[in-house]
Amino acid sequence: MTLSTTIITLIFSFLLSVILAPIVIPYLRKMKFGQSIREEGPESHHKKAGTPTMGGLIFMTSIIISTLAISIYFDKLTTQTVVLLLILVGFGLIGFLDDFIKVVLKRNLGLTSIQKLIGQIIISVIAYFLLKLGPFDTTLAIPFTKIAISLGQFYVAFLLFWLVGFSNAVNLSDGLDGLVSGTASVSFVTFGVIALTYEQTDIAIFAFSVSGALLGFLLFNKNPAKVFMGDTGSLALGGALAMVSILVKQELILLLVGIIFVMETLSVILQVISFKTTGKRIFKMSPIHHHFELSGWSERKVVTVFWAIGFLASMIVVFLEVL
Template sequence: MKLATTLTILVTAFTITVVLAPIAIPLLRRLKFGQSIREEGPQSHLKKAGTPTMGGIIFLLAIIATTLITGTMFNLFTTQTVVLLLVLVGFGVIGFLDDGIKVIFKRNLGLTSLQKLIGQIIISIAAFMLLRLGTFNTAVEIPFTGYSIDFGLFYVAFLIFWLVGFSNAVNLTDGLDGLVAGTASIAFAAFGVIALFNKQADIALVAFAITGALLGFLIFNINPAKVFMGDTGSLALGGALAMISVLVKAELLLLLVGLVFVIETLSVILQVGSFKLRKKRIFKMSPIHHHFELSGWSEWKVVLVFWSTGLVVALIAVMMEAFL
């Protein structure tokens, strides 16, 4: 893929998002699709109540449009592109239903965990079946070692775990203005570059379309946010990020590229486990970004530190892929 092609994809997705957002945000506000805020959360967040949510629709439409337009233009539309869009849109629909229940019934809980899990499993299996129509490698490589483990048909279990795990990890991270939009744009850009290393221009197409759309969305999502992505956006992004790592055969590398999401998830697991076993909390609040807020960090400081962390680990991963 040429540099001009990459820039065209990025600019197209960015532009569509920036054009759609000023139309969609007032519409979401008129529909009273406002965010509910947890009473037990940081008190500084209470002022965010009512901010339009479900904004993930904005960048999802931009990603789909960009993929269809530039994919056709540059002849990059393939089965793998379809699989990526299936996961992105499928997980986005689950998030949309979850958000919809929250805003309609004015509560902070939407679909049950089981309902979301069933939907995610169905989409993951459908993606696996589409991949198996071609010659899909079911081995999982151990980064930078040359070793791999072939799961065979059991790869579907790994795929379900990977997609469900990271979609929920990104969802947990989505608690501060611009946090997920920034960290996810960095992660997708990194995998876009890795896809180019592998000469997988079709995968790079979607990765850079998502990057461009998220950068456009970030304009409206940084503090103070004019719109939140909601589960519509975060579940879609997490599923798509995991799926891209699968398609470029760098599944475990996602643990490094997505280190911020991993840490956020581990903080919740440790907090819950500690409280159940010892009746003591490790953090002031989990996910860990709230711990830093309650420790006196401003929201901007937390977000900038997490963005920086995401950028550093993404650069390390890309350089190691390039030179090892």
């Protein structure tokens, strides 16, 4: 029943996104929620200006409905489910406010970094205390070994760093049509399979719900995109992905499953450090997906190669951790 339940979840959330997108996209366009393109970005991106953004609302709605419906129907609604939805909605709300300020109020910077950080920390702390209401493992497993390090009270600091870090990492990666929606769908399926292996059906339902919703959204987000997820979607996905890794107690495996998000973030960090210390840039532009674009790769080629890297990394994890 467990495998069939997750498959039903994936299909259900996929169909919800497919149904919702044609309804929501025209509304976003009517409300003039169009994406603004930064001037210093690749010239080929300027034609994307005005494409509806805040599309994260589409798959977030699908995820919430399918997760709750399937969890309640199969009696799998748990505190962990509530925490996952809290992170998804909470981080998504921060992203929505950021998008709203930039797109509707026409303030290009949106929320400040400090404002976003404070919001993310508050939501993460609430999630931590909800988890602490029951038995909560504060050890950190070393991938592909039986070694686990006890962090004790320091685990809350790790949790904050992990949630905020990966939320922003996914946000940085959201710069090409379909890049995040495709890559993240594979990452969530991978953790869904891990959750099934550990008989954590509640987490598996959520993970497969996210993946299905993203695949449905991808039909409208692939190049040329009819809609962008915006910070509304990317911040929510990053936080939820980090929390899933925490709940299945395979936190560090996320560094491999989410290798694209790690690469994108490291490219930005290295670029900043290099420029501030030497005055020279390592990459033509960061995040690194822009570097490949400016090196002559088409947007579709960059996305396809990055998808392939993410898929291969996830398959390695499944082979070593599950099979």
